[in-house]
Amino acid sequence: MADPDGTGSPTAESGDSGSWDPDAGDPGLESLAGPLAAFHAAVFVAVPVLALHLSGSVGDLLAGLSTTVGMGAYLLLWGLCWLTARQWLRGFPAGGWAASHAGSRIGRAAVWGAATGVGFLWIALVVFLVERAVVAGVSGFTPAFAVLFLSIGFGLGGAVAATVGLLVGAILGAVDYAAFAIAGGIVAGETAGVPRGDRTTATDAPGDTDGSTE
């Protein structure tokens, strides 16, 4: 996907401590791509379903959705969330959450959210076109249909998807950032006064490092 910053070059990221090296990043963060993607996809579905249920209209909406289409759409969403979450995490500076600025992180999350929304819509439209081609053949594609579909579907639809994605991305990015900021504070409270070099890691074998905490 395109660099959401639009700069295409490693520059100092405003608000972050130190300069941003795209080749350095924080490799440990990428292990969060899976959990974050699952969280984003699950919340994006669960919250609207709850809202629709409370409004009494969830039955009417789901009545027209087949199981295959629904599961396929969810897998598509989940996969796109994973791709964009990984890209978002790769943009963190080497110090991870602690070294990043909330505003810039949430801003980038919003952009990747827009990318997720547009990607989801466009892929769904392509699948629809392929299905139509298989069922109706070339005769199903009149010039009027092509113009209407391209302009409304990909054009206007893409703009709406990008806007929704932007908002959802910003909200979820803020939630992610808050969760890890609070967690970092809790862990930091336990590690206060312990030099980093004296700390063992979960991957260290017993006795490999000096675990002295004095």
Place this chain on the structure above:
Amino acid sequence: MSYPVRFVHVLAMATMLGGAALTWAATERIADEERSALVSVAWTYERAFWVAASVAVATGVGNLGAMAPAVPGPGTGWGLAFAVKLGGVVVLLVGSLFRTAVVWTGRRDPGDPAAPVTPFRTLYAGTTALLVGVVLLAEVIAHG
């Protein structure tokens, strides 16, 4: 198609609840000095939890769709129980993000290797309790 979807939904639920209970049990048995071992166990559960949670949400909507359009509204007993269950699921998802954040941060920056495992104990006890509540509501929804 509804039976396989329901089966997968229950399987995902069992993974989340069983894993949380086992990890909670591990926090009660692993000594504070073996904190890094606990963090490794917890991180394994976190990865499994999120796959199961995502599958549970997808199949949950699938189960709901199988009832559509005759889904009881929120003004009915069933509808109210379902609304509470779904609200509990949202709380579980957000709370689990925080739990994952604590485990990941503890894994990356373990600090004092003999620091108490109490935070993990609390998190997994809370997760287990919340999941038990969601399952109880699911039983009410499914069987009245």
